[in-house]
Amino acid sequence: MIRKTFAAACIGLAALAAAPADAQNLRIALREDPDILDPTLSRTYVGRIVYMGVCDKLFDINDKLEAVPQLATGYRWEDPTTLIITLRQGVRFHDGEVMDAEAVRYSLNRHLTMQGSFRRGEMGDITAIEVVDPQTVRIKLGAPNASFIAALTDRAGMILSPKAAEAAGRNFGTRPVCAGPMRFVERVAQERIVLERFPEYWDAGNIHLNRVTYLPIPDNTVRLANLQSGAAEFGERMEPDDLRAIQRNRNLRGVAVEELGWQSIQFNVNNGERSAPLRDPRVRRAFELSVDRAAINQVVYEGMFSPTRQPIPPASAFRIPNFDPPARNVNAARALLREAGVTTPLQLEFTVPNNPDLRQVGEVVQAMAREAGFEITLRAMEFASSLQAAQRGDFQLYLVGWSGRTDPDGNIHSFMHTRGGQNDGKYSNPEVDRLLDAARVEGDVAKRRDLYRQAMEIAIGQDMGRMFVWHRKNIMIHSTRLTGYQPIADGMIRLQGMRLN
């Protein structure tokens, strides 16, 4: 009797709960809950996914990572430090205000000057922003900057409604008003962010969804269960083994695309006392030779990811050709250690963030390096604590990744330059610094790629300043009812063209 009642109750609830959702109501399961939704103040990767719905940018990127017009219609350099941007006509913000050159000037100025802005560093040295006419803006830079347009393809290029931004001040992020395809409806922290179609969007013909709900579901198993049960139609940053789990599911489709970022093993080259065993580049090269990147990829990630030796992503035009990881060579590694005068086994500590897959990477590295004469102890640390330890030099080897940027400068300078803010291992080589600085201002793609090639041949080939290990893939799983998703290396979910059938 009880069982029957329970079953009947469940079926009743299910019938009501599973009532057909709005045909064009897309539910996206996010891996984390975004931080504040203010393009000037926000910092998280996941927040950028939500901005794809709310805030259009001056430029977007295509699958070749090239800048393509969005709110802008084009750009030209008047001289190496003066940029002219022309704007699309007839664009309106969600509050009905017109998006024009004045709004662009206001937004860029806000990104540059607002207290607590995280965009200032990305925008380089802007000396003036001038309104030429309602559809044209002139931006003057203090020095040539080859990555400037790339910065405008992300949050620094997002244009906000000046009226709404002025009225809301620092609370703008609780109710963002931009010129994206969807307008903000509500946010319940850790529960949902809801957007609805903005009928006056400049590209409205390309928007078929009526409502988009972002659901932060951090646990991967649960995110997958939500997709399997139809409680969400799209899941971002899924795990490699999820693709196998959905192989027989006719309602779900998996898409894997190379990411912009990288995973690396950072050496403590010269940051405090703990760097002593790794100051000699021969020891670092020996460590690299003892590790088989492809084996890590195979054992931990089912061969899904791409082993690498460089920080430039496979999709980038600046990817250095023929700069691949060397084959594992235990004998050569042992010989290098002998040459460096090291008594084996060499004791080293390997800090890994406390995630199951990264701990497993640590164990695989530990096992491989042992054969070459490294005695590695693993130190699994919560991510926040590991960052702090790395900054103060309390590490020897540190497994750390980067989400990646479209422009190569964002993937290299901060990590390999002597003054790089995230160069916690304090690797330093004046020639590498010179080449990276030169690449930063070089506008020609071929010349710039060559500068990066030279820099990486020294920093990695010769000095082994940091060991880049693999590029992940952005694994997206979505309902087969969904069409029009454009997989692009930045991992963003662009709503243009998406439709639920």
Added chain:
Amino acid sequence: MIAFLLRRVGQIIPTLIILSFLIFGLQQLMPGDPAVILAGEERGDPQVLAQIRAELKLDRPIWEQYLNWVGNVVQGDFGFSWRIRMPVAELILQKLPVTAQLATMAFIIGVVIGVPLGILSATRRDTPADFLANGIALFGISTPNFWLGIMMILLFSVQLGWLPPSGYVPLWEDPVQSLSTTIMPAFVLGTGVASVLMRHTRAAMLTALSQDYVRTARAKGLAEKVVVWKHALRNALIPVVTLGTIEFGRLLAGAVLTEQIFTIPGFGKLVVDAVFNRDYPVVQGVVLATALIFVVLSLVADLLYMAINPRLRTA
């Protein structure tokens, strides 16, 4: 009675002061610089870090930070979440009803299963019914919540498609959706509570049933039902009530794993995310609110004793 109440309320104030020290002090011991976490991928820029520290007053002495926080809390201002810039009080008020709903449902399930099973087990001691009840309790205590939760999702959501695995909405917004998303987590939490209550009810009942007054009642020729329910159970309930309020408080403090698995945006999830993001104002606010809930519940337990046992009313 009123004097007792006033005395108990008076005791709450020093308790809260000591708690505020503990909350603030323990948090300072946490490794990981909040400025580095908040800076995200801009953490390499010392200017950004200095800016965050200045903005959040992290560059001030700890005693000043503490007095600042306590001063504001006394005026009802719990501060802003550093991460999403929402007022902490608003976040607490948003999450408390969620957790309260889940805790109440779980507690009801726990009591409905646990207490009758305990009574059955004690009155049918050493019979198959007793063994079965003990087996159920053992299962409830020893099954990890995250495992049971994921199994329930796989069965009821993925395989059978009866219940949604997540998608909580408040009870007043859509009662059906709300109940259908909370029934599984409530059951997961409720089984744990039921097991504990069952074991304690059984022990307390066994003690009560061996007392002289029960023998006297039986000797008077009272029906067994009256002996068990009116004489033995009422006396056995005192330790069960104590335990019940502790369990309820524990549920209200947030069931971290269960909330995480079913994506229930309650207290547990709020505090765990806040700890990982070093969102100190949220951690402080939630822990303080939880402590307050416990203090109030222990007062409720004292009042319940009096309701159950008239002898305590004059004590």
